[in-house]
Amino acid sequence: MSTARTExxxxxxxxxxxxxxxxxxxxxxxxxxxxxxxxxxxxxxxxGFERAGASLAGSGIQVTGSHPGRAxxxxxxRCDLEKALSLLPGQHRLNLHAMxxxxxxxxxxxxxISPEHYQSWVEWAAEHxxxxxxxxxxxxxxxxxxxxxxxxxxxxxxxxxxxxxxxCREIGAFMGQARGSACVHNxxxxxxxxxxxxxxxxxxxxxREALDExxxxxxxxxxxxxxxxSKLFGIGSESFxxxxxxxxxxxxxxxxxxxxxxxxxxxxxxxxxxxxxxxxQFFDGVLLHVSRGVRWDSDHVxxxxxxxxxxxxxxxxxxxxxxxxxxxxxxxxxxSRVGAWVIGARATRAALLAALLEPMDRLKEAxxxxxxxxxxxxxxxxxxxxxxxxxxxxxxKSSVPxxxxxxxxxxxxxxxxxxxxxx
Ligand code: RNT
Ligand code: ZN
Numbered sequence: 348m349s350t351a352r353t354e355x356x357x358x359x360x361x362x363x364x365x366x367x368x369x370x371x372x373x374x375x376x377x378x379x380x381x382x383x384x385x386x387x388x389x390x391x392x393x394x395g396f397e398r399a400g401a402s403l404a405g406s407g408i409q410v411t412g413s414h415p416g417r418a419x420x421x422x423x424x425r426c427d428l429e430k431a432l433s434l435l436p437g438q439h440r441l442n443l444h445a446m447x448x449x450x451x452x453x454x455x456x457x458x459x460i461s462p463e464h465y466q467s468w469v470e471w472a473a474e475h476x477x478x479x480x481x482x483x484x485x486x487x488x489x490x491x492x493x494x495x496x497x498x499x500x501x502x503x504x505x506x507x508x509x510x511x512x513x514x515c516r517e518i519g520a521f522m523g524q525a526r527g528s529a530c531v532h533n534x535x536x537x538x539x540x541x542x543x544x545x546x547x548x549x550x551x552x553x554x555r556e557a558l559d560e561x562x563x564x565x566x567x568x569x570x571x572x573x574x575x576x577s578k579l580f581g582i583g584s585e586s587f588x589x590x591x592x593x594x595x596x597x598x599x600x601x602x603x604x605x606x607x608x609x610x611x612x613x614x615x616x617x618x619x620x621x622x623x624x625x626x627x628q629f630f631d632g633v634l635l636h637v638s639r640g641v642r643w644d645s646d647h648v649x650x651x652x653x654x655x656x657x658x659x660x661x662x663x664x665x666x667x668x669x670x671x672x673x674x675x676x677x678x679x680x681x682x683s684r685v686g687a688w689v690i691g692a693r694a695t696r697a698a699l700l701a702a703l704l705e706p707m708d709r710l711k712e713a714x715x716x717x718x719x720x721x722x723x724x725x726x727x728x729x730x731x732x733x734x735x736x737x738x739x740x741x742x743x744k745s746s747v748p749x750x751x752x753x754x755x756x757x758x759x760x761x762x763x764x765x766x767x768x769x770x
Pocket of ligand 2: 535576609636676
């Protein structure tokens, strides 16, 4: 697709949108500035770079596939991220898990990590203009093998994980300060049981107490935002999950924290997008883990599904772009890992563009007048607007490949990486 054709198509599309009261220039400048947090763990199948070598056993999350080319070192992961970023329009952040520190071949246990282990990530992020987000890693560790961490019945195990998360918050605040942009520290724990539990109250009381201790250390909101991620069930926690949605909702509200909504962590018929307009009444912000669950919390690569579309429309309709932190969360080892990042991040941003291009004035007018027919008609008509031409132009202006040009770039990189890494 030539530059001239892309520009011509954009001008026509812009005029078409103007007819329905949508300013495409304004939409594009907003789209450019909204950061999407890229999850580092898609690059290496959630393994991390600790010396002991992590296994996900007992963690309730599962990576499947054996596509060649997994990143085996920080250098390889950065190289893959750079490739992905070169194909992605708009601003990004990098979302790190604690197990991705630079430990220099030493055994640094989770309760011993400190900011120095993440210094090189801060430098790399600065070089690429990325903000940083962070996550405690309360899984893939012998002390998590029982399926319990912060709510473990043994206080020594609880203490270990409390220390880990406290350190993670310190590291997050360090990253936020260093990058001049608040770091979102998200806490997800696998705690729960496969079968029916009779001490739900005790486990939740233990979690509550652990969280109180963890959050007792204050960090300025400008440096650190604390988020809590609930789950409905996991492998090995089918019957009981300590950190349920209600638990964190109540905890976060009284403690001044925010909650993380992962698209794969609710009943399949439950609408996650509908929760936004409620949460935004009571909380400063919301963290989104944009994911795609297929029958369960399978963490498939994100596509522009109806669900993602509806979620982004709600973010825009709630005028909450400043308060909603958009992060990706999926892991798929059946295909090019760089390709998976690019599909997911482009799909998320394309869904956001579609939301920003919604003929809002027409819709509001119809709704305000009680004209439910016109509202529905406009919702349908908006689907036929030429969004693809606006997206192509956005890619052009962002100096990333237009249309399908990025597919062959990924394939070429993938072949090179596979040849190098899996000999
Ligand atoms: C697990 C949660 C969590 C993880 C990452 C690796 O069910 O979704 O966000 O995917 O922390
Ligand atoms: Zn998640």
